[in-house]
Amino acid sequence: MTTRISDKIYKIELPIPFPLRTTNVFFVDEPPRTLVDTGIKTEASVEALKRGMEQIGHSLKSIERILITHGHIDHYGQAKTLSSLSGAPIYIHPKEYGRIRSIIHSLGFLKSILLRNGAPEALVNEAIRYIKSSQKMGDPLEEAYFLNDGDTVPFESMAWKTIHCPGHSPGLICFYWPEKKILFSGDHLLKEITPNPTLNVPENIPPFRYPSLKEYLTSLEKIERLEISLLLPGHGEEIDDAKSLIRKILVHHQDRMEHILTFLSTGEKTPFEIAMDLFPGVPPFEVFLGISEAVGHLEILKEKEMVKVKERDGKDYYSLETRLG
Numbered sequence: 438m439t440t441r442i443s444d445k446i447y448k449i450e451l452p453i454p455f456p457l458r459t460t461n462v463f464f465v466d467e468p469p470r471t472l473v474d475t476g477i478k479t480e481a482s483v484e485a486l487k488r489g490m491e492q493i494g495h496s497l498k499s500i501e502r503i504l505i506t507h508g509h510i511d512h513y514g515q516a517k518t519l520s521s522l523s524g525a526p527i528y529i530h531p532k533e534y535g536r537i538r539s540i541i542h543s544l545g546f547l548k549s550i551l552l553r554n555g556a557p558e559a560l561v562n563e564a565i566r567y568i569k570s571s572q573k574m575g576d577p578l579e580e581a582y583f584l585n586d587g588d589t590v591p592f593e594s595m596a597w598k599t600i601h602c603p604g605h606s607p608g609l610i611c612f613y614w615p616e617k618k619i620l621f622s623g624d625h626l627l628k629e630i631t632p633n634p635t636l637n638v639p640e641n642i643p644p645f646r647y648p649s650l651k652e653y654l655t656s657l658e659k660i661e662r663l664e665i666s667l668l669l670p671g672h673g674e675e676i677d678d679a680k681s682l683i684r685k686i687l688v689h690h691q692d693r694m695e696h697i698l699t700f701l702s703t704g705e706k707t708p709f710e711i712a713m714d715l716f717p718g719v720p721p722f723e724v725f726l727g728i729s730e731a732v733g734h735l736e737i738l739k740e741k742e743m744v745k746v747k748e749r750d751g752k753d754y755y756s757l758e759t760r761l762g
């Protein structure tokens with residue numbers, strides 16, 4: 438389905454076999470004609486994009502540039518196919534480019550991190566299998582150009598700004614069109630759900646750190662300072678009140694932090710146990726997201742010296758910091 442957002446911008450919804458059901462890609466009908474994100478690489482997805490482009494008098498070959506908000510399969514999956522078909526160059530943040538290229542090789546290390554965070558082996562194996570199979574819905578990128586924070590994305594009559602918003606993913610970038618105060622937010626901000634700051638495989642040197650939630654909250658503040666009249670997210674509907682959405686997310690994280698502290702007051706816990714308390718009965722892949730959420734909070738609480746961590750039998754146990762005086 439294609440929706441006209443403004444005189445030059447069209448939203449095309451593409452199907453994905455995940456709970457969110459669709460990914461939004463945006464086509465900008467001004468030279469160089471640009472596609473923001475691509476959807477996954479499946480027959481249904483490419484057909485939907487083809488139809489969407491036809492509705493506005495274009496074909497896949499009309500694409501002259503591809504911008505990727507972040508390296509999750511539903512956002513870059515068919516970038517390589519579209520690029521070879523149209524000749525359009527691909528632009529992405531260097532951190533995401535590296536992540537996409539190394540993801541398959543880092544699964545062993547990711548597995549060890551999940552086990553260390555207390556997840557049972559059978560569940561970890563299932564989550565890893567899920568990640569592996571979802572990687573089939575896209576091609577790794579080869580040739581790509583890099584966009585960093587503050588870089589300009591020029592068009593014939595306008596210039597967008599690249600805003601680096603690490604958190605949901607370490608190299609996530611938003612695109613800001615100052616004249617219209619429009620922000621393409623990728624998965625940094627979504628209307629119906631709070632985006633997960635996903636646990637990233639840390640540098641393979643102890644002590645392991647998991648900064649994604651902290652970075653995510655800092656990136657929210659960065660967006661809060663912008664004047665935004667319309668926010669175009671990577672999934673779901675457009676958002677016209679960005680400021681109140683950001684406040685809602687901040688309150689939500691504060692509530693979660695307090696919930697975790699209350700849970701820890703009953704004794705030491707692994708991040709997996711905390712994830713199960715926050716999201717009881719979630720399917721295996723979401724266990725990974727739940728642990729991401731838990732360790733994100735624990736990292737912040739550790740920095741504030743409110744919790745401490747101890748390793749025992751290869752697992753991390755967190756407990757409340759008891760202060761004297």
Ligand SMILES: [Zn+2]
Nearest residue numbers: 507509605624
């Ligand atoms: Zn994402």
Ligand SMILES: [Zn+2]
Nearest residue numbers: 509511624671
């Ligand atoms: Zn997404």
